Amino acid sequence: MEILNKILEKIKEYNTIIIHGHKRPDGDCYGAQFGLKSVIKTSFPEKQVYVVGETSEYVRFVGEMDVISDDTYEGALSIVVDTAIKDRISDSRYTLGKEIIKIDHHIPVDQYGDYIWVDTNFPSCAQMIAYFLRTFNDELSVSREGAVAMYTGIITDTSRFRFRGVSRLTHELAGMLLDFGADVVEIDQHLSKESLEVFKFKGHMLATVKFDDGFVYNVIKREDIEKFGVSDEDAAGTVNLMGGIEGYDVWFLAIEYPTEIRIRLRSSKPEIDKLANMYRGGGHKMASGATLLSFDELPKFLEDLRKFLKENK
Template sequence: MKGRKKMERILNKIKEYNTIIIHGHKRPDGDCYGSQFGLKNLIQTSFPDKKVYVVGERSAFVDFVGQMDIISDETYRGALSIVVDTAVEDRISDSRYVMGAEIIKIDHHIPVNDYGIIRWVDTSFPSCAQMIAYFYYKFRDELKITLEGAIAMYTGIVTDTGRFRFRGVSELTHQLAGLMIAHGVDVEYIDGKLGIETLDMISLKGYVYSNFMTANGFVYLRMTRDIIEKYNVSDEQAASMVGLLGGIEGFPVWALFIEYPDEIRIRLRSNGPTIDQLANKYGGGGHAKAAGAKLSSWDEFPAFIKDVEEVVRVYKEA
């Protein structure tokens, strides 16, 4: 069984501590919330005498999953810190996690920093919330959850898998999502909550669809500062628009050029040629089909377009 020893050690630590504080990452997403609040619910429901807190930055779009606790530094005395869904120590939200007596890491990302005395890291899980659900499932004879926890875990599973569409989704993913439904999760309710978008975001989508440009096999958009300001979105929200340009017939590579004060950051995507080497050439890197790169100014823009066209040409000839 996957990670059995690690899970047993984690359960023992949970039993050992009276106060448990659960951290996630900065700018938390659905999986971060799902893992944090799912784990809180699991511990609190199974061991009602323990004090369990969830801390860190807030994310409005997943507010329905739960509300962050505000705790004093004093609370960390003799407490167990558990950090979920975070590979990079610097990204852990609420840096006070180090004040806990011991730290446990539960994550599904490729490890970057080896923090924590127990590290249960398994990159085969498509979401960290699925790890929490799996933990519950494996010890279900002694653990309990309520609907609240099931909603949290289901939300994490759904968001990190792009609603069950991404690589890594397996029979186990659906089994565990099914287990959450068995606990009363209303899939339509969650879909409705996650489907809510701000008017600004919808308007920006309209802009992206109306203003993208094309080269040979390449679709792109220049997301300039004035556009980001006009539509009143965060840089991160603006950057998320790259997904809109994917999957267009005849255009295996797409990108969003996001203008920052001192550089232009590129989100580069492909469903054909590998693009990580191209990203390396432009000060970036990443995966074969999803990478980041940067330009120091728009002067480099024409050369970048040419390089993408070349990558596409070579790919189509192969």
Template sequence: MKRAILDVIKEYETIVIHRHVRPDPDAYGSQMGLAAILKGNFPEKKVYCVGEDEPSLRFLGEVDVIADSVYDGALVIVCDTANTERIDDGRYAMGAKLVKVDHHPNEDVYGDLAWVDTGASSCSEMIAAFVEAFPKELMLNETAARLLYAGIVGDTGRFLFPNTTPKTLRYAADLVTFPFDRTEIFTKMYETPLNAVKLSGYILQNFQMTENGAAHIYINQALLEEFEVTARDASQLVNRIDSVIGIKAWILFVQEGDIIRARLRSKGPVINGLAKEYRGGGHPLASGATLISESEIPEMVAKLEQLCN
């Protein structure tokens, strides 16, 4: 499949790369890292990265604003996005050909070509593997290495999550041979606004956990306003309780307008099935879902308790 994707890349003069909504470092890293690789190896091609701008990730790069006409006869590549509902910018279907590159379970099959590797720690790791597969045709560059490294760091939790494999560490070792500033990446990725730090204190004091190790907390609009934080800032605090003794799986619920975002994490029980029941999905130990009313919170918590029992 990697060979097929490289061949189709060579066919097109214009390439537009998408990723998922509410992007994280791996979404930016894989999307913009791939773009940097293509620009470096095929300078004659026009390569664009699209999607809604995310201010907290601007240190990695900025998205392009392009007209609909750019999609005429273009190749579209979607990175790090399991299902079409989560693709940022619905124009992804306007190109001549569509390629999916992802590491989530392939439950929503889309694209003319699809490369899915659930054994990869991140989509950024997949892009690193893509370059490595063609040493005579593709070369890495410092810009791409920095982006891919940030993506891998983000999706492995600084190499602490169980999705970190020997291959992951080997790719990371290859990437850091380039002289980008790793300290800056860690600082920018994990610095937290003061108000969010105060909210994390509230979370630590108020989360609920059962004897079976199922934990949860709900941050509603009133709390967001009290601590003067955005829903995105609050969602970034999902791992604040991961070191609690006895915890098995947990959900951070955050109100976002008329809906409630649920961020699920686990140290063992498989939770992506539960996320799927509530209009979401993801990895076995890290998933997300969307609730349409507060009444679904106790339902979801009860099901999490059953998984932990």
């Protein structure tokens, strides 16, 4: 692909490269960021490569964010991964870079960047970085830590190879990362660990699930999060506990934040990204996010979801 050649050309051209991800980063965001950093540093040790943005306790084992000054961006290349919407980019200083590259696997929303590689056929952005590595395997390599990062990104965004979009290529690239030193048991131990607080919160969440016409959902308020002592990230991570119930193809969490209600919307059959687009969101066909201004909008969202499911049986 021409765009892959251009990205490699730009990586070779710049001495300083700064890699951004999205706000409230997940495993795939971390995997793509730290995986790409490792590919560049392993292949071109003389380059200065930084990963910046918000942190995630869940996948902090993958790597630690760098703290850099504004001056670092002078004459630098900014690369933004796993982010379809400009407003969701963590650390707005990416615009200070001399040029910007966008690498993403979400349905396009904002076409920012001087060079854009977007491919929705990839189930994770970390897989895109692994594919980039394999495409230029005569010039590029990666460390064990980078392989761990990318493997973590792939399995978290595919729910351990369970989601639609997983292909032979996904498994081939995962196998390549194992060859580079990614340890499946070690990664699983990190991802499977949870606190007693999270364990108890999961019990509460399952005990209060609400069943509707073809979908299930739950509402998580600030008082719930405070009562159980969990983080917003912990609460959001429980969404797939509601998946797989026979007769209910769609499920979501509505989580109260200080200024808005965030919807984590999932599906096993109908493509729900268009519904998410109606509520200030988007994402993948089977996994999207949306935003309500307040709980006052929830009844309308439920009504639109019922209508959507009737029209998409």
